[in-house]
Amino acid sequence: MAIKGLWSIGVDLGGTKVEMARVDGEGKIDQRMVLPTDVRGGPSTVKAQIIAAIRDIENKTDSRPVGVGIGVAGQIDAQQGVVRFAPNLGWHDVSLQSDLSQAVALPVVITNDVRAATWGEWIHGAGKGSQDLVCLFVGTGIGGGVVSGGQMLSGCSNTAGELGHITINLNGLPCHCGNKGCLEACAGGWAIARRAQEAIRLNPVAGVHMLNMVDGQHEAVNAKIVAQSSREGDPLAQSILDEVFQALLAGTVSIVNAFNPCRLILGGGVIEGLPELIYRIARGIHQLALEAASGPLQVLPAQLHNDAGVIGAASLAMQLFTSENK
Amino acid sequence: MAIKGLWSIGVDLGGTKVEMARVDGEGKIDQRMVLPTDVRGGPSTVKAQIIAAIRDIENKTDSRPVGVGIGVAGQIDAQQGVVRFAPNLGWHDVSLQSDLSQAVALPVVITNDVRAATWGEWIHGAGKGSQDLVCLFVGTGIGGGVVSGGQMLSGCSNTAGELGHITINLNGLPCHCGNKGCLEACAGGWAIARRAQEAIRLNPVAGVHMLNMVDGQHEAVNAKIVAQSSREGDPLAQSILDEVFQALLAGTVSIVNAFNPCRLILGGGVIEGLPELIYRIARGIHQLALEAASGPLQVLPAQLHNDAGVIGAASLAMQLFTSENK
Numbered sequence: 128m129a130i131k132g133l134w135s136i137g138v139d140l141g142g143t144k145v146e147m148a149r150v151d152g153e154g155k156i157d158q159r160m161v162l163p164t165d166v167r168g169g170p171s172t173v174k175a176q177i178i179a180a181i182r183d184i185e186n187k188t189d190s191r192p193v194g195v196g197i198g199v200a201g202q203i204d205a206q207q208g209v210v211r212f213a214p215n216l217g218w219h220d221v222s223l224q225s226d227l228s229q230a231v232a233l234p235v236v237i238t239n240d241v242r243a244a245t246w247g248e249w250i251h252g253a254g255k256g257s258q259d260l261v262c263l264f265v266g267t268g269i270g271g272g273v274v275s276g277g278q279m280l281s282g283c284s285n286t287a288g289e290l291g292h293i294t295i296n297l298n299g300l301p302c303h304c305g306n307k308g309c310l311e312a313c314a315g316g317w318a319i320a321r322r323a324q325e326a327i328r329l330n331p332v333a334g335v336h337m338l339n340m341v342d343g344q345h346e347a348v349n350a351k352i353v354a355q356s357s358r359e360g361d362p363l364a365q366s367i368l369d370e371v372f373q374a375l376l377a378g379t380v381s382i383v384n385a386f387n388p389c390r391l392i393l394g395g396g397v398i399e400g401l402p403e404l405i406y407r408i409a410r411g412i413h414q415l416a417l418e419a420a421s422g423p424l425q426v427l428p429a430q431l432h433n434d435a436g437v438i439g440a441a442s443l444a445m446q447l448f449t450s451e452n453k
Numbered sequence: 454m455a456i457k458g459l460w461s462i463g464v465d466l467g468g469t470k471v472e473m474a475r476v477d478g479e480g481k482i483d484q485r486m487v488l489p490t491d492v493r494g495g496p497s498t499v500k501a502q503i504i505a506a507i508r509d510i511e512n513k514t515d516s517r518p519v520g521v522g523i524g525v526a527g528q529i530d531a532q533q534g535v536v537r538f539a540p541n542l543g544w545h546d547v548s549l550q551s552d553l554s555q556a557v558a559l560p561v562v563i564t565n566d567v568r569a570a571t572w573g574e575w576i577h578g579a580g581k582g583s584q585d586l587v588c589l590f591v592g593t594g595i596g597g598g599v600v601s602g603g604q605m606l607s608g609c610s611n612t613a614g615e616l617g618h619i620t621i622n623l624n625g626l627p628c629h630c631g632n633k634g635c636l637e638a639c640a641g642g643w644a645i646a647r648r649a650q651e652a653i654r655l656n657p658v659a660g661v662h663m664l665n666m667v668d669g670q671h672e673a674v675n676a677k678i679v680a681q682s683s684r685e686g687d688p689l690a691q692s693i694l695d696e697v698f699q700a701l702l703a704g705t706v707s708i709v710n711a712f713n714p715c716r717l718i719l720g721g722g723v724i725e726g727l728p729e730l731i732y733r734i735a736r737g738i739h740q741l742a743l744e745a746a747s748g749p750l751q752v753l754p755a756q757l758h759n760d761a762g763v764i765g766a767a768s769l770a771m772q773l774f775t776s777e778n779k
Contacts, residue, residue, distance in 0.1 A: 290710075292706075298622065298624075
């Protein structure tokens with residue numbers, strides 16, 4: 128239950144930008160700011176950016192927030208409040224939670240950015256009210272979060288839900304992670320770009336439609352171009368996206384059989400650019416997954432889009448720090 | 454904590470046999486019996502078999518058990534105490550829990566047989582003391598169970614953990630489940646037999662070693678024959694088992710990345726027949742899974758072997774019905 132008037136601050140910390148928002152107990156954003164992340168300045172500069180922004184948000188209100196939630200693109204030790212490794216920030220073992228908490232005199236919780244987005248969809252988005260759900264975010268990379276029996280899964284070292292790195296084709300192409308045939312290496316935005324660029328290189332005639340869209344710069348072909356080209360009837364782009372669909376179907380069938388969620392929530396840039404995928408995936412899962420597992424399943428689009436991270440981080444703080452105060 | 458002197462009854466109900474045991478609070482079997490399942494007699498006959506056996510076990514002791522746990526090879530509605538579908542028994546929507554409970558005047562809990570085996574390994578086997586583990590049982594089929602954050606995952610319709618039906622090769626061979634390229638369709642006992650028989654049909658010269666072992670009856674070649682033949686140096690059998698290893702590695706890497714368990718426990722007939730697989734899989738996971746996920750992972754052999762089901766079912770009853778009595 129949201130307590131009227133209470134609010135928290137959500138932060139989505141990535142290698143390019145820091146998004147921050149004041150979020151109320153219903154998950155509504157009242158005030159937001161976006162800063163370019165000062166990666167070069169290092170952890171202390173980025174912390175100072177966040178601290179200044181929190182003060183700025185506070186100064187515009189007469190009530191204090193119940194706390195701050197921060198989603199970070201990286202591997203998080205939530206217990207210790209430490210960012211173990213954040214490749215886009217170039218951070219290793221950065222103590223974030225206690226430093227920020229001391230500076231702003233507020234309770235702070237940190238989590239992984241995909242986990243934060245899953246909290247957002249669970250508490251205020253397409254997962255509202257469900258006890259068993261999986262979020263799969265298909266963007267440049269692919270990440271996920273799992274709620275099972277009303278509990279967000281974290282796993283042994285807080286990395287549960289790395290659903291982009293389930294193998295769907297053990298003979299498949301290399302993945303950035305060092306393995307091959309991962310779901311992400313077949314259906315992530317970077318993999319779609321790789322696949323399209325390779326196809327155009329092999330057959331520039333077939334690739335002429337996409338090439339024209341990027342003025343012949345074939346390294347500029349990305350997932351967005353493939354999607355647009357496919358909508359315009361280009362057979363090569365369509366065949367690439369059909370492979371992407373088959374990959375996503377194999378991955379989501381695995382997820383449904385392994386986790387048996389009540390809801391599978393699909394989000395991220397690739398899904399938002401190809402919303403028709405959601406219906407096709409839903410139909411495919413009901414054909415191919417175990418009947419007992421898929422029977423009660425709903426496949427739904429994510430609702431919070433780019434705000435899932437800040438809303439989720441803020442909601443996590445709200446949940447954690449209002450229940451502690453009880 | 455086991456309470457001294459307390460005991461429960463574990464039942465492992467399959468399509469061929471019913472295994473039952475008196476199990477103490479430490480997971481030790483004091484007394485056991487095995488009956489052929491009277492599948493033809495239908496549910497009422499099988500229930501009568503179990504009731505008679507429970508009474509028999511009770512009559513040999515002066516104390517009463519705290520309850521009965523039953524693992525059934527099928528889809529279970531644990532809340533309703535109903536076997537929704539058990540193909541090997543030919544059962545659809547059979548009310549088991551309340552009927553048995555009334556007949557023997559004891560609390561009864563039913564669960565899926567693989568889930569029961571997972572309970573066994575968790576409480577008294579290789580998973581003892583862990584809060585995050587995955588059991589993967591590789592027998593004729595492949596099944597699994599997942600404990601995450603100290604909670605046995607059940608999922609939306611109680612089928613979570615169907616790890617034999619994660620796709621590892623989206624272009625792979627058909628699976629019994631209707632999909633293709635499932636882990637089970639590449640590495641389950643039936644799939645190993647199919648693969649070997651097919652290879653021998655295509656090249657009887659290469660298959661001569663295995664064929665000789667089954668007196669030329671190539672349909673008698675099974676996983677056991679392949680394993681034995683491989684140990685005897687047969688190159689065809691060795692190459693088939695190398696494919697099985699690659700499949701199991703892809704599947705277990707997926708599992709480690711998705712669930713991030715502290716322990717991966719491998720059991721079942723195929724693993725017990727090829728125990729060297731455990732070390733190879735462990736090494737492969739540490740090479741191919743995400744470092745953050747596999748860092749703390751231990752890969753261990755299951756400890757309870759064929760007794761995991763009865764011990765697990767009994768332990769579940771023990772846990773459920775002693776905590777209720779508190």
